[in-house]
Amino acid sequence: MSATKTVPRHIAIIMDGNGRWAKQRGLPRIKGHEEGAKAVRECTEGCGELKVDFLTLYAFSAENWRRPKAEVFALMRLLEKFLKEKTPELLEKNVRLQAIGRLTDLPGSAQKQLHRSIEATAKNDGLTLILALSYGGRDEIIDGIKSLLRAVELGHIDKAMIDVEMFSKHLYTRYYPDPDLLIRTSGEMRLSNFLLWQTSYTELYVTPKLWPDFKKKDLAEAVEEFGRRQRRYGGV
Numbered sequence: 001m002s003a004t005k006t007v008p009r010h011i012a013i014i015m016d017g018n019g020r021w022a023k024q025r026g027l028p029r030i031k032g033h034e035e036g037a038k039a040v041r042e043c044t045e046g047c048g049e050l051k052v053d054f055l056t057l058y059a060f061s062a063e064n065w066r067r068p069k070a071e072v073f074a075l076m077r078l079l080e081k082f083l084k085e086k087t088p089e090l091l092e093k094n095v096r097l098q099a100i101g102r103l104t105d106l107p108g109s110a111q112k113q114l115h116r117s118i119e120a121t122a123k124n125d126g127l128t129l130i131l132a133l134s135y136g137g138r139d140e141i142i143d144g145i146k147s148l149l150r151a152v153e154l155g156h157i158d159k160a161m162i163d164v165e166m167f168s169k170h171l172y173t174r175y176y177p178d179p180d181l182l183i184r185t186s187g188e189m190r191l192s193n194f195l196l197w198q199t200s201y202t203e204l205y206v207t208p209k210l211w212p213d214f215k216k217k218d219l220a221e222a223v224e225e226f227g228r229r230q231r232r233y234g235g236v
């Protein structure tokens with residue numbers, strides 16, 4: 001992997017294009033998702049090697065529940081299988097697993113496996129891998145507002161104290177820095193309700209590559225491009 005000056009501390013990825021990958025090959029969509037799971041492994045390993053601290057993967061959106069029941073069911077099964085099979089590897093690679101989203105929407109057995117994997121990897125201090133599951137950026141903001149209102153009602157905070165920093169502490173992402181780089185595969189130029197609050201100054205990178213085709217060298221290319229960006233945050 002070629003040397004880059006600035007490595008993003010936090011990379012977020014909208015892993016899109018599994019369905020198209022399968023369609024191009026005349027395969028059922030779920031085959032694309034299975035192949036996508038392999039790209040997750042590749043990318044996690046790549047981020048570890050690049051010394052990225054946080055990797056957030058958009059794995060299932062709040063809106064993805066609208067998909068046909070069979071696809072949703074297959075995705076949930078795949079999530080559970082992935083977690084079960086990959087946890088030893090996460091341990092070996094010193095990866096700490098975390099999750100954001102309305103996790104209680106997930107089927108019970110997937111939730112159980114998720115919490116087992118999170119617990120098993122809790123002491124790892126290498127890459128933090130955050131899975132966004134049943135995640136919606138607008139839901140997150142609404143849940144954050146409710147959490148703030150509760151804190152005000154309980155007298156823990158005064159409403160005059162509410163500012164950007166405090167609100168950030170009421171979001172699912174309160175333990176993580178904002179993403180520096182957001183990658184979307186398969187060419188779509190939209191956020192699809194991902195990390196709406198957190199991406200206000202994130203560098204965006206869209207590649208036409210479909211997610212199952214996204215390899216370590218594609219990740220390295222995105223990181224190199226990030227290294228050439230000038231982040232001004234509204235300054236000069």
Ligand code: IPE
Pocket residue numbers: 015016017018019020021059060061064075186
């Ligand atoms: C992304 O691939 C994976 C999930 C949303 C779970 P898609 O399933 O959206 O693939 P396309 O966009 O139909 O190609």
Ligand code: IPE
Pocket residue numbers: 014015016017058059060061064188190192
């Ligand atoms: C975004 O992809 C969600 C995930 C990658 C999990 P979608 O395929 O659901 O997004 P849209 O429908 O193209 O906006």
Ligand code: MG
Pocket residue numbers: 016017018
């Ligand atoms: Mg899609």
